[in-house]
Amino acid sequence: MELVILIVLASYSSASYSDMNNFSVESSLNKSLMLTKDVYPYGEEVLAYIANPEEVKEISITGEKESYMFVGTIKSPIRFNPQKPGNYTIIATLNDKTKLEKSFYVVPALKTDKEDVASVSTDKEEYILGETVIINLNFTKNESYSFSILSKDKVYNYIDISEGILRFIPEDEGRYYAQLSKGNETIGSIFFDVNKKEEKAEIIENIKTDKKEYLLGEQVDIYLTASITEFKIILGQESFNFMDVLKNTTFIPKKSGIYEIMALAKDGNETQTISYYFSVGDIKETQEEYDYIFNLNENAVMDFDFSEEVEKRRTLFDRILNIQLIEQVTSYVKDHSQDPDFSLNLERLDNNKFRVYVLNNENIKSGVYNLVVEAYIKGELVTKKTAFNWFSEEEKTENITKEKEIDLTEIKKYVPYYFDIDENPVFDADFNNKISKERNILDIALKRPNAEKISAYIYGEENNTDFVI
Secondary structure (H helix, E strand, C coil): CHHHHHHHHCCCCCCEEECCCCCEEECCHHHCEEECCCEEECCCCEEEEECCHHHEEEEEEECCCCEEEECCCCCCCEEECCCCCEEEEEEEEECCCCEEEEEEEEECCCCCCHHHCCEEEECCCEEECCCCEEEEEECCCCCCEEEEEECCCCEEEECCCCCEEEEECCCCCEEEEEEEEECCEEEEEEEEEEECCCCCCCCCCCEEECCCEEECCCCEEEEECCCCCEEEEEECCEEEECCCCCCEEEECCCCCEEEEEEEEEEECCEEEEEEEEEEEECCCCCCCCCCEEEECCCCEEEEEECHHHHHHHCCHHHHHHCCCCEEEEEEEECCCCCCCCCCEEEEECCCCEEEEEECCCCCCCCEEEEEEEEEEECCEEEEEEEEEEEECHHHHHHHHHHHHCCCHHHHHHHCCCCCCCCCCCCCCCCCHHHHHHHCCHHHHHCCCCCCCCCCCCCCCCCCCCCCCC
């Protein structure tokens, strides 16, 4: 095709033509040597076109220090691969000894440092968390190279790396940056993303607890019958989030109230919220009820009145004759009737009223006791019971100090008196020593009062009407 074009153009004696390939074609047979361009990069093949190669006797190419000769049958195009950069001249000698010349220049290749030419690539751009990342390192071995992988919160540095494949397993989701460096210069890098594995969540069918009502501090066992993506327990404005969602979860409430278990589940692009409720009540103190309270260092004294029971059984004849209907009265402390440490005295106040003395004993422990009084009224047994709390002031104080972590030994150094809140504090004030020093013979002879005026008050509470002395 190129040869045909050259022949056609040869019919124009003085015209020239330039096509898109930027080489000129001259019509004269004396100017029938053509090159595709004047400058070639080193390594590129040079093509020389001759219009009538059968009329060419020989072709030579001369460089700056070397020359090349083409002999034999000449064909167009002449192919030449320069061995060095520099200036070259191609000379075609025709049969009539006419010479055609063309010059061209071979540009030296750009000098590159092969040690700094490197590439970093991965087998794909996105990975699932836990999947192995295949990193391809292509470089010429250089001891100054360093390789690192950076995530949002971590940096993984590699030493003594070699060209080839490096395997890396990400620990967290997010974007990672892998770079190959020489000193402070990055000569190869790539980004890749790690995504959390998407698991299709089942729609929650049910949430259960081992029961619906709990006491404060009692463990709540929660059973989830379907996999969920989010799980939390709500009480008012408080929220307890669970990072690890388990099928069986335990929870210990710290406050009373109505709790909501809320779970979030995904079904495709839809999200469904499931709620379940349970209640937590306050702990009720199981305190024994009692009618009387006494200190262990005093006798427990209680009165019993059978007047109402007697009146129910009294007849007109009993009233006229004023007959005593209570025939026999006994008393004892329940569960301690045979206990020698419990001694009781019974006193009759009138026909139908009695007073019982439970005598204190150092062997009796503090606690709530039940006193029973039995009376036979006209042959019928009538029983009355009452409970009393016999407490030890020392034990009570000790329990309080343990609960409040108070050092009672230190307190006793400064506080010599202890009283229960239910009893009246009683103190002795002795001024004899002070008065005896100030009285004279005349005071004694006239029997003047030892003190003119005595007043008492609670320091710091002088104006507090709640304190009565």
